[in-house]
Amino acid sequence: MNALITNKFQRIWQQAKESSPLKQQSAVCISTINQSGYPESRFVDLKAVSTVGFTFCTAYNSAKGRQIEMNPKVSLVAWWDHIGYQVRVVGTAARITNELADEYWNTRSFEAQMSTTTFAQSREWTADSAPLTHFEQALANAECPVQRPAFWGGYTIKPQAVEFLTFMSNRVHQREHFSWDGTSWQKRLLQP
Ligand SMILES: Cc1cc2nc3c(=O)[nH]c(=O)nc-3n(C[C@H](O)[C@H](O)[C@H](O)COP(=O)(O)O)c2cc1C
Structure with a gap:
């Protein structure tokens, strides 16, 4: 992704986070x-x-992880209501390095780490006890620090197209669409 698109996303994302009314920003x-x-x-x-x-x-x-391994073509969308921006991305997901996964793992809270190691994300829960009861027992027996399990990491979506939509109350949204044509990034305006 070229610096122009990256910087534009960074700028909008930063703006969204600074004034966000959301807990999960x-x-x-x-x-x-x-x-x-x-x-x-x-x-x-x-x-x-x-x-x-x-x-x-x-x-x-997880389900998403298994799906990405089968088909790495994914999309991403963000909607930031308070600043009136939607951003859409389509691209190809690839695993991050183990070193980077370790860095992200170390930024997670103890409880978030324990949730990851206690449960098999997306699998059916079949035990008689409630997941929370099971989790509390796991916490009581936990040893610090919690090592990153090999099954946990991340993906980076390498974009093929990125669209920025500025929401307009009259519905004449401004849509800037960037796409990679194999050689360079092309910019087009799309109708609302
Ligand atoms: C605000 C929010 C943030 C979330 N962040 C993550 C995340 O970073 N990674 C993750 O695996 N699941 C996250 N989840 C849970 C996912 O939405 C999803 O339930 C989970 O990853 C299992 O999805 P899957 O079964 O399609 O793999 C988040 C959920 C919410 C509501």
Whole structure:
């Protein structure tokens, strides 16, 4: 992704975070394609944006992780109501390095780390006890520090297209669409 698009995203994201009324200020929606060909969407925390792409963390063996391993073509969308921006991305997800995964792991709270190591994200819960009861027992027996399990890491979405929409109350939204044509980034304006 070129510096112009990266900087534009960074600027808007920063603005969104500074004035955000939300508790989860970096949530973005990621869509992946499941085995039946349906898109599946869910929110994740956006960790970083650079000229390489958009990085989020998750369990590689979660539903989304398994879907990405089968089909790395994904999309991302953010809507920041308080500043009136939507950003849409389509691209290809690739795993981050173990070193970077360790860095992100170390920024997580003890409880978040323990949740990851206690549960198998996306799998059915079949035990008789409630997940929370199980978690409290796991916390009581936990040893610090919690090592990052090999199944937890992250993906960076290398974009193929990025669209910035400035919301207009008259619905004449301004849409700036950037796409990679294999050689360079092309900018077009799209109708609202
Ligand atoms: C605001 C918010 C932020 C979330 N952040 C993450 C995240 O960074 N990573 C993650 O794996 N799940 C995150 N989740 C949970 C996911 O939405 C989802 O339930 C989980 O990853 C399992 O998805 P999957 O079964 O499609 O793999 C978040 C949920 C919300 C509502």
